[in-house]
Amino acid sequence: MKKLYSIAATATGGRNGHVKSENNVLDLEVRMPRALGGANDDYANPEMLFAAGYSACFDSALNLILKKNKIQTGITTVTAYVNIIQLENGGFGLAAELSVNIPDVGLEEAQSFTEEAHKICPYSNATRGNIEVKLTVSNN
Template identity: 75%
Template structure:
């Protein structure tokens, strides 16, 4: 791979700690969510950060596909739902549900655009074959 961009973030304290990007834009306390034994939902957590990154990246990939296909749509949105759970070997794994809303398209067009974006998105390429990713679309 020819690198086009690299960034760095550092964590201290794991899930009950702190994350900071090298430029200081991300500078957050992270905590276990309540479902994993945390006290509340008042802090970011790794799954939340992954969901934010995946949804933003996928929406960009989707818009690149739309541009390349020369299709006119309304403003797209992508929502990423990231789950963590225990896997068969006793470790932990992730699952993702991506939902894209692609206005001013037919459902068939929306589904085709979603599938093409899933082939382009770096997050999709990085996770393919490693975690379950479910794709759904709407067009309103």
């Protein structure tokens, strides 16, 4: 495999600590969300960061597919919902839903483009077979 890009981030203090990227662009406190026993939802958490990364990456993959197919649309949006789930073995896992909106195309076309993006998105490829990812598509 040919490496195209690499970045590192370091965490200290786990879910109640700090994360910082090696280039200092990302530099923030993280805290356990209220639903998992934290005091409030006023800080970022790992699932929020994953949702942000997945939604941005998938939207880029989607727009690459649209460009390759010479499709003109309005502004696409991808919202990633990331859930922590309890596994049968007592451990924890993730599940995700991507809500994809591709305006100005038919719903069947939007579904097809979304499925194509799901094949090339690095996050989708990394999670495939590891976590459930549900795709929901709209065209308004």
